[in-house]
Amino acid sequence: MNDWFPLWLSLRVATLATLIAATVGITFGYVLAKASFRGRGLLEAILTIPIVLPPTVLGYYLLTTLGVNSPIGRAWENIFGSPLVFTPTAAVIAASVSALPFVVRTSRAAIEEVDARYEAVTRVAGYPEWKVAFLVTLPVARRGLLAGVALGFARALGDFGATVMIAGNIPGRTQTLPISVYDAVQAGDDSTARTGSLVLAGIAIVVLLAVTQLSARRI
Amino acid sequence: MTTAGITTVSMDCEVTAGHFTVHTKFSISAGITALFGPSGSGKSITLSTIAGLFRPHVGTITLNDTVVADPDHNVHVPTQQRNIGMVFQHAALLPHRSPLDNVAIAARTATSHKRRDRREIAQHWLDRVQAGHLAHANTTTLSGGEQQRVALARALVSSPTILLLDEPFSALDYTTRESLRQLVRELVQEHSLTALLVTHDVDDVTHLAHRVVTFEPGTTRDTFDLTDDPQSTMRKILGLSN
Amino acid sequence: MSRESPAKCIRRWLSLATVATTLALTLAACGGSSHSTPQSPRVVVAAASDLRPAFEELAWQFSEDTGINVTFSFGSSGQLREQIINGAPFDVFASANAQFVEEVIEAGRAIATTRTNYAVGRIVLWSAIPESLPNTIEELQNPKYTRIAIANPTHAPYGLAAQQAFESSGIWKSVQGKLVYGENISDTKQIIDSGNVDVGIIAMSLAIADGRAYMLIPDTLHAPLLQAAVVTTTGANTAVAQQWIDYMTSPSGLQVMAKYGFSQS
Numbered sequence: 001m002n003d004w005f006p007l008w009l010s011l012r013v014a015t016l017a018t019l020i021a022a023t024v025g026i027t028f029g030y031v032l033a034k035a036s037f038r039g040r041g042l043l044e045a046i047l048t049i050p051i052v053l054p055p056t057v058l059g060y061y062l063l064t065t066l067g068v069n070s071p072i073g074r075a076w077e078n079i080f081g082s083p084l085v086f087t088p089t090a091a092v093i094a095a096s097v098s099a100l101p102f103v104v105r106t107s108r109a110a111i112e113e114v115d116a117r118y119e120a121v122t123r124v125a126g127y128p129e130w131k132v133a134f135l136v137t138l139p140v141a142r143r144g145l146l147a148g149v150a151l152g153f154a155r156a157l158g159d160f161g162a163t164v165m166i167a168g169n170i171p172g173r174t175q176t177l178p179i180s181v182y183d184a185v186q187a188g189d190d191s192t193a194r195t196g197s198l199v200l201a202g203i204a205i206v207v208l209l210a211v212t213q214l215s216a217r218r219i
Numbered sequence: 220m221t222t223a224g225i226t227t228v229s230m231d232c233e234v235t236a237g238h239f240t241v242h243t244k245f246s247i248s249a250g251i252t253a254l255f256g257p258s259g260s261g262k263s264i265t266l267s268t269i270a271g272l273f274r275p276h277v278g279t280i281t282l283n284d285t286v287v288a289d290p291d292h293n294v295h296v297p298t299q300q301r302n303i304g305m306v307f308q309h310a311a312l313l314p315h316r317s318p319l320d321n322v323a324i325a326a327r328t329a330t331s332h333k334r335r336d337r338r339e340i341a342q343h344w345l346d347r348v349q350a351g352h353l354a355h356a357n358t359t360t361l362s363g364g365e366q367q368r369v370a371l372a373r374a375l376v377s378s379p380t381i382l383l384l385d386e387p388f389s390a391l392d393y394t395t396r397e398s399l400r401q402l403v404r405e406l407v408q409e410h411s412l413t414a415l416l417v418t419h420d421v422d423d424v425t426h427l428a429h430r431v432v433t434f435e436p437g438t439t440r441d442t443f444d445l446t447d448d449p450q451s452t453m454r455k456i457l458g459l460s461n
Numbered sequence: 462m463s464r465e466s467p468a469k470c471i472r473r474w475l476s477l478a479t480v481a482t483t484l485a486l487t488l489a490a491c492g493g494s495s496h497s498t499p500q501s502p503r504v505v506v507a508a509a510s511d512l513r514p515a516f517e518e519l520a521w522q523f524s525e526d527t528g529i530n531v532t533f534s535f536g537s538s539g540q541l542r543e544q545i546i547n548g549a550p551f552d553v554f555a556s557a558n559a560q561f562v563e564e565v566i567e568a569g570r571a572i573a574t575t576r577t578n579y580a581v582g583r584i585v586l587w588s589a590i591p592e593s594l595p596n597t598i599e600e601l602q603n604p605k606y607t608r609i610a611i612a613n614p615t616h617a618p619y620g621l622a623a624q625q626a627f628e629s630s631g632i633w634k635s636v637q638g639k640l641v642y643g644e645n646i647s648d649t650k651q652i653i654d655s656g657n658v659d660v661g662i663i664a665m666s667l668a669i670a671d672g673r674a675y676m677l678i679p680d681t682l683h684a685p686l687l688q689a690a691v692v693t694t695t696g697a698n699t700a701v702a703q704q705w706i707d708y709m710t711s712p713s714g715l716q717v718m719a720k721y722g723f724s725q726s
Contacts, residue, residue, distance in 0.1 A: 060543070068548030068695075083548045117311035120272055123298040124305045125325035125377065135324065139315050168549050169534045170505065186535065186647040187513060 003171075003180075007199060010157060010177035013088060017095035017156040021103045022149045024096075029107025029148075030133060044104070051101045055161025062094060062166045091167035091174055098159045099152035106151060110144020111137060143215045150211040154204045226380040226413040228252075232278025232288065234261075234268045241265060242438040251407055251414040253424040255456075256434025262417040265439075266383050269415065270305055271298035282381065301381075304374030308386040310366035312358050318369045319345065319354035326376045344372040348402060364395035368402070375406060382407070382414040388423060400427050421457070425449040431456070503530040504701045505550065509538045509557035509688070510647035511582060511619060511663075514670030515721040516555070522717070523708050529701050537645030539616025545570050545693055552696030553705050555688070557582060557646070557664075558618035562689040575692035575702075579709050580723035582686035583665040584622050584678045589656050591674040598626055598678055601660065602635045610652045610661030613642040618686055620649070623662040625683035665722035688723070 032044055050058055067073045068083045076084040084090055114137050122132045138145065160178040167174040169183060181196035229246040241261030254262045267273050269280065271287065274295055280288040287296040312321045322341035323334070345351045350368040353361065361369065367387055374382060384403070388396040404427060407414050416428060424431050424445070433440040433456060445452055508516055513535050520531035534541070534551060542561040545554055546568045554571060556562050559578065565571045586601075588594045595601060601609060612620030620642065627633040641657075643649030646664045650671070653661040668675035690709065692702040708714045715725065 063543070063547050069546070073548070083550075085547060086544070086549045115311065117307050117309075118313055120267075120270070120298075121305060121307070121311055121373070122313075122324070123272070124270055124301075124303060125373075126299045126327050128299060136313060140313070142315075164536075165540070165544070168544055169536060170550070171532050171534070183535070185651060186510065186645075 005172055006175050006177040006180035006196070009088065009091070009175070010200075011203075013091045013095050013163075013176060014153060014157040016092045017099055018149060018153040020092070020096040021099040021152045021156065025100050025103025025148065025152065026107045026138070026145060028104045029145075030111055030137070032104070032108045033111040044108075047104045048101045050097050050162075055098070055159070056165055058097065059094060059162035059165025062090075062097065062162060066090070066093070066166065085166055086168045086170065086174060088167070088174055091163050091176060094162040094166050095156035095159045098162055099156040102155055103148045103152040106148030107141075107145055110141040110148065113144065114140045146211055146215055150208055153207055157204060158200065226283045227281070228269065228283075228381065228413060228415065229281040230265070230269070230278075232268070232275035232280060234264055234273050234275045236264050236267075236273055239264070240437060241268075243268075245432045245439055245442050247413070247415075247430060247432070247442070249411065249413055250429035251403070251416055251427050253428035253431040254415060254417045254434060255419065255421075255424055255431050256440075257436070258419060260434040260436045261438070262434050263385050265434075266305075266385050266415060266417050269381070270303055270383055271296065271301050302377075302379050303381040303383055304377070304379040305383045306367065306370045306374050306385065306387045308389055310363075310370040312361075312366055312369055312373075314359050316358065317355050318350065318358055318361070321358065321369060322373045322376050325373045341372070341376060344376045345369065347406075348372045363391045364399065367391065367399055371399075371402065371406070375410070378410070380413060382412045384414065384416045386417055386419070389418070389420060396422075397426075403427065421453055425453055501530055502528070502698070502701055503532060504552045504698050504705050505532045505534065505696060506553045506555060506705060507534045507536070507541045507545065507549065507551035507693075508553075508555040509541070509618070510535050510645040511557055511666050512555055512688075513647065513667075515666055515718055515723065518720075519709065519714060519717050522713065523705065527701075527704060527708075529704065531705065535647065537612070537617045540645075545695060548695050550696050551693055552698045552702035553690060554693050555579070555690040555709075556618070557686060557688055558621075559687040559689040561618075562691050565693065566691060570695055571691040571693045572699075573691075575706060576689060577691070577706050577710055578687055578689050579706075580688045580718055580725065581680075582619065582622075582688050583680060583722055583724075584619055584626065584662050584683065584686070585665045585668050586660060586676040586678060587650070587653060587663050587668050587671075587673070588660040589654050589673075593659055594674055594676055595660065596676060598630050598682070599632055601627075601639075602632050606659045607639060608641055608658040609636055609639050610641045610643055610649050610658040612646045612649045612663075613644060617643075617645050617649075619646045619662070619664050622683040622686055626662070626678050629682040669720070669722050 028047060032040060063085060064070060065072060067085050068077065073084055118136050118140060119132050122136045127135060158178055160182060163176055164179055169175055169179050175183065177196055177200055181193050184192035184196065227246065227248040231244045233240060233242045239261065241264050243265050254265060256262055264273060268275060274290065275288055276290055279286055282301065286294055287301060288294060312318065316324065319338060319341050322344055323337040326337040326340045342351065342354060345354055348368040348371050350365060350372065353365055353369065388399055391399065406412065416423065418424065428445055430442060430444050432442050443452055443456060506516070516533060524530055538556040538558060538561045541554060542556065542565055545551060545565050554562060554565055562571070562576060566573045566576065586595060586598065611623040614620040614624040627636055641652060643652050646667060649661055650663045650667050652658055653663065662678070665677065690706055692699060692706065696702060
């Protein structure tokens with residue numbers, strides 16, 4: 001494999017997507033764990049949809065929601081001068097949406113596990129709710145949160161169906177590593193396909209191992 | 220009549236937590252008041268309600284002439300503003316921070332917000348509870364007694380007027396319990412605190428409390444003064460509940 | 462104050478370093494990662510999968526002659542149509558059937574005057590094991606063929622043609638239960654190649670490029686696979702786009718196409 005663009009693109013896209021999924025996902029996980037409101041179950045179900053939908057279907061819905069024919073797409077084009085879809089940004093969106101449910105669900109579980117008394121004593125000490133979250137809840141839950149983010153990264157790195165729909169398979173622009181592997185298979189280029197697959201698997205393994213090591217503390 | 224520095228706690232309300240409803244009615248002031256009764260009668264819920272962690276759905280709670288809870292008039296003073304200190308059965312020290320930081324974090328409302336000042340105050344309180352040497356120890360490996368000392372320091376560092384203790388000694392061995400009771404007694408006297416102690420241990424009541432509020436499943440029963448002859452008063456109380 | 466053994470401590474920091482390095486490398490690559498230099502002219506062609514071998518050869522000759530680089534995005538014509546309607550920045554759309562091109566023009570995404578019928582496609586029977594290749598399509602009823610791969614008829618023109626061929630031969634009912642669908646015609650070929658199905662129907666161009674034996678299916682059994690191409694309005698290189706289409710239909714271009722089984726009628 002002599003073209004390393006897909007690898008760099010994938011790393012960029014996956015890292016940005018993970019940052020987005022982590023921020024949004026942990027926030028939603030916190031809200032779902034703490035607040036009780038009428039639509040809570042429905043909200044969690046909606047956030048889980050990207051896992052349940054076939055990736056191509058997810059990509060199709062993203063395409064019609066963000067494409068040049070949509071209000072959002074047109075607004076984007078007015079502001080930035082070019083469409084949102086079929087750009088690396090669109091790839092980041094596809095990967096973020098795919099990774100989000102994993103972060104939300106694991107975050108919610110991790111935050112629910114935090115002993116309520118830690119939060120209670122912090123409240124008693126006079127801290128407002130948001131401070132309680134950052135001082136106590138999130139730090140105590142950090143192992144679960146980290147695991148969720150790692151899972152999200154792996155998912156973002158490997159996304160194919162949604163990415164190819166909304167970002168396209170444009171070599172040198174939006175062709176991520178998973179897409180280039182698929183493309184190589186289609187072209188009968190086994191050596192490129194094999195190298196790409198090994199690299200993808202290798203990155204995922206290294207990151208997941210690193211996260212496991214970070215979490216393996218004697219607490 | 221309240222003297223300067225003495226806080227009164229009056230409750231006449233109903234709280235529901237899960238499927239359990241507790242009806243409480245009592246009024247106490249200075250010194251240590253034990254909340255005594257069988258397990259599951261609602262003592263801990265009562266304590267948490269005074270702290271503001273639970274809200275009554277009817278009735279009122281008054282701390283020192285200020286109504287802090289009155290659902291009919293939409294009054295609920297949040298926990299953060301009730302100026303109380305709380306100690307749990309298993310300390311609940313933040314595992315990811317040192318004992319010193321655990322206390323320093325609680326010093327927030329005390330004076331300045333500068334970390335150094337808070338740490339100084341925290342160290343002073345740790346010394347007072349004879350845990351000064353544990354300031355930088357590993358929080359998760361402290362013994363039960365050591366944890367409760369740190370928890371006490373944490374509860375008192377912001378100079379609250381009310382101290383809530385939820386079965387603080389039940390996980391400790393006899394000698395440790397004795398020395399911690401002594402410590403609580405001293406602290407309450409030194410700082411003119413009003414303390415509420417949830418316990419089902421008779422010794423806690425007789426060795427420590429100035430009065431006792433008895434609980435039966437789901438409700439408070441009576442308030443008894445214990446200043447003279449706590450032992451026989453307790454015997455009587457226990458005889459009554461048989 | 463950590464009480465961990467030194468070994469564990471080192472491992473932890475190594476992991477942190479790995480993650481940090483990956484992040485740093487990633488962000489460092491943030492700068493110019495676009496593959497082709499903005500200076501050299503290029504054209505982006507969205508083409509049906511059956512055109513890959515033919516177009517790749519054409520592209521090499523094309524850039525030799527004109528100095529224009531060609532970037533391809535191969536896929537199923539239906540999916541490409543969908544993407545172009547939603548603004549995909551391709552310059553040329555070469556579809557495996559004419560209808561998708563019509564739809565793209567109707568959606569205002571292509572220039573009607575540039576529309577060209579560049580070839581007629583053919584379908585063939587193909588197998589990974591040439592010995593099991595049937596002589597006629599009717600033979601597929603034989604129970605020895607347990608699984609047959611075709612491209613998905615709903616969005617791949619070659620798949621639709623395969624279905625039409627089954628229907629015209631009167632064997633659709635008996636083979637329907639044995640069908641395995643590929644996403645596009647290349648995918649279908651991969652499925653057959655893997656040996657997981659006994660036989661299948663693919664584009665003649667792919668069979669020719671592969672080199673193994675194939676059986677041509679009479680074109681009377683299906684609607685003609687009129688392959689059309691058009692210049693889109695969504696691409697950035699409209700000027701050079703026309704050059705590609707012209708090249709496709711030039712004598713030398715047609716020669717290459719013919720080599721891969723694309724005829725003019």
